Amino acid sequence: MAGLVNFEDEKEVKQFLDNLEVEYSFQCYKENDPEVLCLLEAPDGDVPVSLGCVPHRISMLLSGCQRLSDYFEGVKENYESAAKVLKHNCESNGYGESCYKLGAYHVSGKGGVTECLKTAYSCFMRSCHSTGKKSIDACHNVGLLAHDGRAHEGGADVAVARQYYEKACAGGFAASCFNLSALFIEGNAKGLAPDMKQALRYADRACELGHVWGCANASRMYKLGDGTPKDEKKAEQLKERARALHGLQKDRQLKFGE
Structure with missing residues (x-):
């Protein structure tokens, strides 16, 4: 079929890749024309309901530059x-x-x-x-x-x-939630007092997002009653979740190494 690249043909692949570089370079540098820019604020001062006034070419030139850098790198x-x-x-x-x-x-x-x-x-x-x-x-x-x-x-x-x-x-970045939990457990001399309720809140959130140590820390806090009344059942549930997540991580590592 016309337009399809035969990736078993070295010359054809080289031509295809060279064409990509030309295309991405054009999008990145040659289409960067200030005349196609569109104000996000309407002339009467009202903010448009959507960003539909932004021309497609702007998106193309910005992502074209990103694709060009990915091309050079990869x-x-x-x-x-x-x-x-x-x-x-x-x-x-x-x-x-x-x-x-x-x-x-x-x-x-x-x-x-x-x-x-x-x-x-x-x-x-x-x-x-x-x-x-x-x-x-x-x-x-x-x-x-x-x-x-x-x-x-x-x-x-x-x-x-x-x-x-x-x-x-x-x-939704789990590691940030976990780090917040650690911050509130430790506190800081520059003004951040230890706060076990906040620490538990962020450990719980990290666990929800799939952070193994967030689950482990939250489990321990429920078990000991840090920042919350003791709850053995909740502690055990979170402990099991930590184990399950740890198992998934090990499985992924094994599959990656196969």
Whole structure:
């Protein structure tokens, strides 16, 4: 059939991949025309009910840049070129997924970028406040870097860590819920008092989202009566859930290694 690629033909595959690079490059750079931008606010000051006024081309150019970086990374294994595209799409277009990926590059110095946790923190922060599919992951990373203090000259900032863990937890990121539980168990000399009720609340939520240690901690708290009246039945239920989740994780690891 016309238009289909014979992936057993090396020349045909090469041509297909070369065409992808041209297409994604065009979407990323050549279609970035300010004349196609559309104000999100109507001329009379009323905010539109939907974002239908945003042209499809805007979405294409932003995701085109992301696809171009994915192409350089996954197909060409050209991390330097991928990093340049990510930087462009994050800094010029504010595309959250690219900001997240650029932050990850800065964590390890991948693609020739400067290995710098402060820069990574800024990238994750920008991604967190976007609406992209990696925004919740980015919020968690902001929380992590604020929590351990490596991105702050003044050391750990528990208030900021809590803020972004809460944002990620609300978005369904289990590890953030678990970290919040740990924060409230330990407390902090800078103003966060231990609060076992809050600790249990977040451990419960982490467990609901499939976090093994969230279930284990919540089980222990119900058993001991930390932050709640003792409840042996609930403790046992959560203990069994922790065991089941642990078993699933082991099964996945075995299948992955087969």
